[in-house]
Amino acid sequence: MNDTAEPTPALAFLSASSAAPAVPATSAVSASAVPASSAKHAAPALKTFTFPDGHISFAYPEAWTVRTALPPAGLPGMEAIVTDSAGNDLLFLGNGMTAGCAGGPVSRRVFDQAAVPGMAAPDGTEPIFGFVVESYGDGEAYFMGLSDPRSLEQGEGASSWCNLVSTANGGLSTRVLFNDPAFLNRGAARAWMATDQYAQLKALLISLTYA
Template sequence: MNSNRAGIFTAVSMAGFAVGLVLAGCGPQPGTGPAAASNVTVNDTAEPTPALAFLSAAAPAASAASAVSGSELPASSAKHAAPALKTFTFPDGHISFTYPEAWTVRTVLPPAGLPGVEAIVTDSGGNDLLSLGNGLTAGCAGGPVSRRVFDQVAVPGMAAPDDAEPVFGFVVESYGDGDAYFMGLSDPRSLAQGEGVSSWCNLVSTANGGLSTRVLFNDPAFPNRGAARAWMATDQYVQLKALLMSLAYV
């Protein structure tokens, strides 16, 4: 599958626009591909950063969209040498991240008159893995859910204007009729675990508006929670987590 992204630029009644947050979910939606949007120039230069935990680009990695069991995906291993990385910087010069040199990043503009830029990260096989929206001006909406947190780590490079520290998270939420999986940066309140917690919000505050990050899972993302946990041992998970952890605002 060459594109499994949901449209991130969704008009709302608030000023500006919001991304496909909790209500848009994590699956593909028809008619929202990037082909009809304008492209803008990106900063996409190779820059070695061996301290990050990216694995060898030669190691096979299935798309994040693949709903397969963990046993069918390659397990990550410390023996892999860290490859050279590229650095992407959003056009406004504030937010950047690093990613494996075999991956690519393309940018998409929202509908005319709306603020923000979306960056879509694609692996070497042409699979869209991650969407990041920068310069957003709206917020999140959702209801109470049951949440289980698989992984969470603070991301100090993305400290918000109010000194709040965004958190990387990988979670599953139950809405009563099945599970939904989310992975990206969030306000720490979206990492609360248990019953009746507020649903996932993938928008974090920044000095230039807001940043949305969302791994592009298929629907369903995994056949069960055991498969989701197994995916965490794969190269692909490690690479995506490292990319999200590398996000920095200047």
């Protein structure tokens, strides 16, 4: 695929209805709404959200909001959608999820990854924050969230991305809500990594803690 950088990150977000049907949808953010940052990201004032069961919490910019809903069809757990100050849905989190992951082999390119020490799994495995692109046949898909370390293996024949990590109360699912396609090319994805929005989403995900 084309790795040429674009002048503006070609980024858009899904409405919440694509990830959590029980939560009302809002409009998607356009690329022009994503401001480019300086070399040093501004550090916004933060608030803390804790799921009602008291186990999982995270820090997020005080201008953003979090709303919750029960999963559809009587499924267990609690869903949360993180929204920016303009009302755009940025991130889906599901706490106490029980569904697993299934998928085939892909070719994966890892753009970024980082440890998330506050979210160690019951077996001692430490989930990893990642931002990746996967190629399969003639298509590509971008993923950003927490995953098992196996979903950060790079190259041909990797197992497709799984956004569910094991926790003592079931599982945590995290997913930045990209449109499909999220970017015009991989250069645009790299350009988005230089924005405050990317830095703030990454900081939020790395701040996730299980108590």
